[in-house]
Amino acid sequence: MSESATVTPPAAPPRTARTRALALGVLASGMLMIVLDGSIVTVAMPAIQDDLGFSPAGLSWVVNAYLIAFGSLLLLAGRLGDLLGRRRMFLAGTGVFTAASLLAGAATSPAVLIAARFLQGVGSAMAAAVSLGILVTLFTEPGERARAIAVFSFTGAAGASIGQVVGGLLTDALSWHWIFFINLPIGLAALALAVRVLPGDKGTSTFTAPARGLAARADVVGALLITAGLMLGIYTVVKVEQYGWVSAHTLGLGAVAGALTGAFIARQATARTPLMPLRIFRSRGVVGANVVQMLMVAALFSFQIVLALHLQRVLGYGAAETGLAMLPAALVIGAVSLGVSARLIGRFGERNVLLTGLLLLVTLLVLLTRIPVDAHYATDVLPLMFLSAGFGLALPALTSLGMSDAGEEDAGLASGLFNTTQQIGMAVGVAVLSTLAASRSERLLADGAGRAEALTGGYHLAFGVGAGLLVTAFVVAYVVLRRRTR
Numbered sequence: 456m457s458e459s460a461t462v463t464p465p466a467a468p469p470r471t472a473r474t475r476a477l478a479l480g481v482l483a484s485g486m487l488m489i490v491l492d493g494s495i496v497t498v499a500m501p502a503i504q505d506d507l508g509f510s511p512a513g514l515s516w517v518v519n520a521y522l523i524a525f526g527s528l529l530l531l532a533g534r535l536g537d538l539l540g541r542r543r544m545f546l547a548g549t550g551v552f553t554a555a556s557l558l559a560g561a562a563t564s565p566a567v568l569i570a571a572r573f574l575q576g577v578g579s580a581m582a583a584a585v586s587l588g589i590l591v592t593l594f595t596e597p598g599e600r601a602r603a604i605a606v607f608s609f610t611g612a613a614g615a616s617i618g619q620v621v622g623g624l625l626t627d628a629l630s631w632h633w634i635f636f637i638n639l640p641i642g643l644a645a646l647a648l649a650v651r652v653l654p655g656d657k658g659t660s661t662f663t664a665p666a667r668g669l670a671a672r673a674d675v676v677g678a679l680l681i682t683a684g685l686m687l688g689i690y691t692v693v694k695v696e697q698y699g700w701v702s703a704h705t706l707g708l709g710a711v712a713g714a715l716t717g718a719f720i721a722r723q724a725t726a727r728t729p730l731m732p733l734r735i736f737r738s739r740g741v742v743g744a745n746v747v748q749m750l751m752v753a754a755l756f757s758f759q760i761v762l763a764l765h766l767q768r769v770l771g772y773g774a775a776e777t778g779l780a781m782l783p784a785a786l787v788i789g790a791v792s793l794g795v796s797a798r799l800i801g802r803f804g805e806r807n808v809l810l811t812g813l814l815l816l817v818t819l820l821v822l823l824t825r826i827p828v829d830a831h832y833a834t835d836v837l838p839l840m841f842l843s844a845g846f847g848l849a850l851p852a853l854t855s856l857g858m859s860d861a862g863e864e865d866a867g868l869a870s871g872l873f874n875t876t877q878q879i880g881m882a883v884g885v886a887v888l889s890t891l892a893a894s895r896s897e898r899l900l901a902d903g904a905g906r907a908e909a910l911t912g913g914y915h916l917a918f919g920v921g922a923g924l925l926v927t928a929f930v931v932a933y934v935v936l937r938r939r940t941r
Contacts, residue, residue: 477652487610495622499631524576526878527686536585548581553642560635601797608851609792684715695886743935744857745876753884754924783840791847809852815845820922892917
């Protein structure tokens with residue numbers, strides 16, 4: 456069979472609007488579990504450390520093990536979804552994530568919990584990498600697709616804030632074990648419904664000559680290069696706070712990660728069946744959206760995490776109080792992304808809505824650079840929560856742009872790429888902003904400032920750098936992303 460005859464025929468979408476709505480609910484629920492799992496752990500970390508006896512350095516691996524597995528496997532999982540079938544990959548990933556959640560909740564030692572978190576990251580990568588690919592093949596009419604992407608984006612935009620609320624309440628009311636056990640009913644329900652409503656697709660490997668097989672189609676060498684490069688790169692970034700940016704550890708491992716990634720790109724330019732066809736980067740929309748997303752996610756670490764740290768370490772909030780204090784942001788993001796973003800995108804276009812959202816987010820972080828040490832929630836924090844509406848505008852528009860030019864055969868790859876840049880942005884944001892904030896606080900303490908003043912000064916710097924990243928994202932979006940005729 457010739458190469459031109461190996462294209463997969465498009466999978467027929469479910470026939471009824473009700474079935475498509477149920478399918479969207481399954482995809483959104485899966486994404487909600489993944490996003491919740493990334494943030495729900497943060498407020499339970501002290502309880503986990505006390506119960507299992509983690510060392511301060513070892514505790515970071517509760518987050519790092521998940522982040523490394525998730526971020527490094529997204530690209531591979533997305534392409535395998537195109538080859539084996541995106542529905543099959545989603546079901547397998549959700550099953551792995553749910554089983555790993557049971558193991559994490561039952562963990563009685565640091566080693567078991569870290570292993571379970573790594574498996575959760577594997578399952579999350581398998582499910583998340585293909586979710587957008589399934590969505591864009593389900594909803595082909597522009598208005599319908601915009602509304603579906605708005606719902607899907609809400610789970611990502613507001614899920615982190617919801618996770619902090621749920622994590623705080625569960626940890627205080629029951630125990631930290633329940634932040635993982637809560638995934639079990641959601642995961643099992645999503646699996647049961649997904650089997651019925653997600654469209655079946657056989658994957659392109661089914662249509663290839665048997666002699667070539669999946670191994671040839673999947674580009675095993677390319678898969679090993681990019682997975683090793685991403686895993687090593689993300690590991691290097693998350694350890695920057697411990698070793699520093701110019702240490703031999705950081706520079707050496709960073710150089711190896713860069714060499715592996717460069718070798719992967721070189722192979723993709725010459726391989727007969729590349730894992731990541733470089734044609735996907737011919738689209739200004741895809742490239743621009745992924746760069747903007749990386750910058751935006753890195754910057755918004757300072758809002759979702761640094762602001763939570765300020766509430767706890769400076770203002771003395773508990774875990775549940777911190778979660779509830781962040782809840783208005785989730786409500787605002789939800790109201791905007793579900794209520795108005797699709798209509799605004801339909802009227803003004805993705806680019807204009809994205810630029811407006813970025814401006815609101817820049818304003819939010821600039822104002823946070825002025826938050827006082829003795830801040831009052833009602834007057835100094837709560838009003839700023841309304842500016843988080845920018846996330847509800849920016850993320851749906853960005854998601855639509857990131858998937859704008861993905862064909863049927865590359866939908867899983869484009870979805871995996873979009874999620875990969877999100878995770879890289881998160882890792883870079885954690886490393887850069889937390890390191891800068893800690894260094895600034897240490898200098899202020901050395902100069903005689905009080906603990907609260909020193910912490911606040913460090914957080915102010917993180918907010919300011921985050922605002923600068925968002926300004927850069929605005930410039931990239933304005934220059935690179937073209938206006939699209941509606």
